[in-house]
Amino acid sequence: MPASQARPSPVAALAADYTRLRATTMALAEPLSAEDAQVQSMPDASPTKWHLAHITWFFETFVLERYEAGFAPFDPGFRVLYNSYYQGVGERYPRAQRGLVTRPTLDDVKRYRRHVDARMQACIAAHAGDADFDALVTLGLQHEQQHQELLLTDIKHAFGCNPGRAAYAQRWPVARVGPAPVKWFGFDAALVEHGHDPALDGAFCFDNETPRHKVFVAAFELASRPASNAEYQAFIAAGGYERPELWLSQGWDWVCQGRRTAPLYWAADAPGEWRHHTLQGLVAIDPHTPVCHLSYFEADAFARWSGARLPTEQEWERAARALKAPADALRRANFADRGAYHPLPAAAAADEAPVQLYGDVWEWTQSSYQAYPGFKPWPGAVGEYNGKFMVNQYVLRGGSCATPAGHVRASYRNFFPTDAQWQFSGVRLARNPEPPDAP
Amino acid sequence: MPASQARPSPVAALAADYTRLRATTMALAEPLSAEDAQVQSMPDASPTKWHLAHITWFFETFVLERYEAGFAPFDPGFRVLYNSYYQGVGERYPRAQRGLVTRPTLDDVKRYRRHVDARMQACIAAHAGDADFDALVTLGLQHEQQHQELLLTDIKHAFGCNPGRAAYAQRWPVARVGPAPVKWFGFDAALVEHGHDPALDGAFCFDNETPRHKVFVAAFELASRPASNAEYQAFIAAGGYERPELWLSQGWDWVCQGRRTAPLYWAADAPGEWRHHTLQGLVAIDPHTPVCHLSYFEADAFARWSGARLPTEQEWERAARALKAPADALRRANFADRGAYHPLPAAAAADEAPVQLYGDVWEWTQSSYQAYPGFKPWPGAVGEYNGKFMVNQYVLRGGSCATPAGHVRASYRNFFPTDAQWQFSGVRLARNPEPPDAP
Amino acid sequence: MPASQARPSPVAALAADYTRLRATTMALAEPLSAEDAQVQSMPDASPTKWHLAHITWFFETFVLERYEAGFAPFDPGFRVLYNSYYQGVGERYPRAQRGLVTRPTLDDVKRYRRHVDARMQACIAAHAGDADFDALVTLGLQHEQQHQELLLTDIKHAFGCNPGRAAYAQRWPVARVGPAPVKWFGFDAALVEHGHDPALDGAFCFDNETPRHKVFVAAFELASRPASNAEYQAFIAAGGYERPELWLSQGWDWVCQGRRTAPLYWAADAPGEWRHHTLQGLVAIDPHTPVCHLSYFEADAFARWSGARLPTEQEWERAARALKAPADALRRANFADRGAYHPLPAAAAADEAPVQLYGDVWEWTQSSYQAYPGFKPWPGAVGEYNGKFMVNQYVLRGGSCATPAGHVRASYRNFFPTDAQWQFSGVRLARNPEPPDAP
């Protein structure tokens, strides 16, 4: 049988990807009522309905408008309404008011999706194989995956504002495993290549992962797994939120102004008896599960208390590159396709290498989000994708339980401001080779 | 036929009132989708869904809990969720977050209403005729009418935040009548009785309309009708929003901080070419219609520019008492039952007395909202109905096109802060008997 | 000796008044360093230096500019810098930044005062006796007295922000008198004349005290003296700041947002052991002294807790008119000329009439600050003196220990927003003739 038969045609492959990923989005929205899909619980979050429409707008604006003969928009008003931040595409509706747009309705938006999907399939049939076209469609699908994750984190936040703390999903099965103590893996100083490598990471990447460049990484040690709820509870019990010397100066202000005493979504029924709001509703906190919904400030303070520090993104990537079977690590990770929608305790022991680098929780690094040497944004309006955010944000690595499988890689850079908590963000400790001070 | 047959029994009358008024509420919500009913466009406004539930909560809490044997709440969580401001009834959900509560859904709330309605009908059958019971149910129905009006003003505001400015209703028929020039009606100084009189106003009133008391009202003159859009446009054209000497000091701050140049909902496509958002969508401004959505500050500045002033509430009530056929005035008024949901030009000439005292627009008075001499709030939790708001608000009189027919009377006092605009609030001028300065 | 010899000429009288009042201002500023005179501790307060300059600006702008031949301003920049709110006189420097203007220095401002004083004396010599001129100078002097009071209240607030709570004056002598229990004086219902009467109040008044007009005042009872610190401490001890049912709705929000537990300047070293910041530094609270630095909200809540209410300004004025020896009451009052700069316990028993109506503390009334029927602001720029503030403020009566002697009268209306506390504001209770509910 000739190879050409075994491998789907470019058209069929792209069409299949498109169909599958677009269907995944709708499946994620399935448990939500029209009202659930309407609300915006804070300016950083968006309504489900907006996500559903915005990612469709992306295909309509950046693909159809360019490749479709006789292009006409589904609705000219949608250009303003569902533009997120692209200044190059004209006016935008104020971000903080997305939750007020009751019309178009959810049904209207679903109609919009079906309409654009049909046109996209025709367009794919006509243009797949053209490198520029394929790149744009692929970008649109990667973009859709990013919004799949945001759909989950944003509805979690919205449900967290409901008095009854509504549940999005069924309870996940947590294996009652004992706690694996943290081990430390050492890495020697080295001059390494850093950033996206198609041979290792696959063809696609975002512009912010490039160009691949040399970086000198000093010797360091990395924890075998993310910090657990039990470890974070020990930090709280040790007065973690009451000791300014553990915090960055801005972090301490953030603690005081918000009168914070625990991560987002945690509530204590009695002193020390923590429960937390999850996508499965309000549940008791499992000690063995990676702690999540930490701000950068919390991750940093916890690390300082632990006599350790946050890793740099170069250290993190170096550790990920050192895995012997990176594909296995990705395949076994707790991504959104598992349907847990919550971090889980490590399934495997960290005998030879760190575990849970991928999935479960995004891991804060101490690296500010900046351009790599020689970085160039993509040309055109899609060039607003990443570069314009390169200030006052910090890099997270590895993906979370809300990240679509297949979306992240060793070079993938996520980024959020230091006070953001509503992502599934956790912490893996690093330290210098010398023994750290005792906590 | 004996009289007893012609007049319905107390039970039948109360049950019929209950049924009719509760059905009116649902009819008002009928044009709205689940999403429309979800949103809260500003802290002062509430979602339709919240209104529907809150007025049901009122009956459940203040009537059923007291009169129903073996009372159990439909859902204990609703006690917190749908309490508006009654401190005596325990915890409250934060007002500004009402738009985030997606669960219960609109369908849940409708179920709640049907459930309480059935229990209320049983309760009415058992207790109607008991004076306290009747008073509470009547209060609940008056309360429901107040929220019918708010439902309309709040959804108008929400739709005003939609880019397409969604329409709630069909376009109203505006008779193309010519403008009737303002006439002035004079009133002599007099020591009068002020406040609710059952013989004149019907049995029911709110506590804030009592006790009836003596007040000395100096001579004054009152305009024959509310100011029109044309007259207000002349104020704008004369630089009304640019001349601090026309405004109260706080009012001028309000103009500057909000960069205001016109009433709420007005938008100019070109200089002077005003359109405004109505419950029928975005339409051209009719010059003969009473101007509405004015803040106190705007009403006051317009009056000053006109060489006049706002009436006091005592003057307004005195004029209303002087009408020869007050029942006719009420019956002919443009209240919500007309279905116009917008002020209309005066249908009749003001030959012998002011017209449009009732309906169309609430009329700002210069009277701050204060207790009448000897005022006592109702006992118990319903005593929080009115008295606790008696500071930094100003009285409006007469009802509007969004007020249910039968709800207002000569002694009825509405009240809002001086910057509130989202009610159908307009202005009728008053002046001292001496000729005013020319504008 | 003929009477004409005993009475000073109009020129001499006005010149003497001018000299005396201007010197009083400088004497009040005497204890303050250049730094003390520089600071502005909140937007509502002004630096001493600004007060000294602004009241001089008033004479320069409203008197010299009109009456002085060949007028030229001392410094054109001062027109902007020392204009308070007169829109008619052009641009203003932002109020909240008055504390940043280090140049002109205090010495510059003293020079400015001397300069204007010399020109004013020449102007008085030339024009005194001209009714318009005399009226303007008199207004300027009354205005200066108002700022003398503000100078004291503002520096008290500034010193209250100093960690050591600096003292302005020597400790006052408090007679250790026992508490006089409150008595109630009854007043019958009556149709009375209200407002300024030159025969009773002297020739001068502000426009807001006119026109004198008829008002019907229902029967009421008034407390013999202002509430004392001991009585207010009982309110606190009874959970006054923790019981929402005692507060106006806005008042309760004010309590919660400011986390308030006591009047301004009070601090508890231990539970119940209150001290307060005074113009004499931080001292223990004397139980018999009138409580002061209450907001309207606190005065109202205390009254409600006491089973009473605030008086209206008509009631207050009626009681003041009923005094048999009003001149004595004014003469004996604790005004600023006493140098106590703090309220004092009543010196005399209230045998036949209320005491302390004048001086000690401004008494909050429940009357919103509004125009009297037929009110007309003064013509020209001085017409901005009062009328433009007639909204969302409440009337206080009687003057305080910081008010210059000779400044207030029975018809005098002071006014502040409901959250203002930094004036010497207290509370005298009123009630309806029926026995009030027990506290």
Added chain:
Amino acid sequence: MPASQARPSPVAALAADYTRLRATTMALAEPLSAEDAQVQSMPDASPTKWHLAHITWFFETFVLERYEAGFAPFDPGFRVLYNSYYQGVGERYPRAQRGLVTRPTLDDVKRYRRHVDARMQACIAAHAGDADFDALVTLGLQHEQQHQELLLTDIKHAFGCNPGRAAYAQRWPVARVGPAPVKWFGFDAALVEHGHDPALDGAFCFDNETPRHKVFVAAFELASRPASNAEYQAFIAAGGYERPELWLSQGWDWVCQGRRTAPLYWAADAPGEWRHHTLQGLVAIDPHTPVCHLSYFEADAFARWSGARLPTEQEWERAARALKAPADALRRANFADRGAYHPLPAAAAADEAPVQLYGDVWEWTQSSYQAYPGFKPWPGAVGEYNGKFMVNQYVLRGGSCATPAGHVRASYRNFFPTDAQWQFSGVRLARNPEPPDAP
């Protein structure tokens, strides 16, 4: 003459340094009145009086308390009042209210300085030569120099709020030199040592300059001099403040919210006719002078518009290390000892290397302020000096016209948030070796 005679004793050297630097501070405060020294024009700035006291507090708290026998504080209240941010030293007075503390007066603070100076001289006589002691005193003197610079930048801001824009100093002499066009100097990729080297930089450094470590710096090109006012005016004229595509997303928000159209202190009398507030008052803008008072956002946008970018701090330091006569560069720089207190046009041509790396303006780098690999804060309370600020700030290099001579070095790292403008902060462009896109 033996070498030992030529070199002063450790005691004499330290005592002389102490005397000289402390006197410099007082000389800088000399032109200021007590009122000038009182004001705080924004929370980021501090009053001169506070600076004078705080740096004295530093010696009293960190040196005298440890080394002085029978130590007693000058005034216990000063421990709270003049603590800046050291959590380890107890309570702090709120930063934003420093301008309200009128007592202690400026004279009190001068007395405090003299008092501590006398005790310090005794302490130096007793302990100089002890390594720990010398290190602490040296740190205190470096700290004093940092506040000398802040004294200048803060009083500049305060004077900028004065309507007359008061002048601190006499006009500087600007040589009317023609503009030197920017040249680009290329640097090859290299693995270099980065951070403080005592052999190159002198013995003292702050903890944040350590440890010296390896870093790989890719090839880059650096501009011969900072950008000039003329170049920045061209950016403005090209619509720099109106084109979102030139700005970071946060930067564009900052432009819009602040309605910014030019750097801090610039004012246009007519379109394009700029003047700016300087320490010498309001003067016309010299086109050849380095532009200053740029925020990071402005520096970044200007760089993008120029087809270039900001350098990293590693690139900057590499260029500084490459100077052939670094000592000369430091000696010729326009630091505060010159008394210009304003950047000046380059005195020398940049024939062989970049000029003005030191002095004139701090140069923004694109490097976020982070710990160097292996960084350890100093032990004890002084360890709060630097590390706790290592987030959301960006590094500036080279010192400015307000920096004391002798204070900076090649490894010196200054840092400010991205919106800070009140420092003398400018921009030197960098670019990748490939030719940049045309502007």
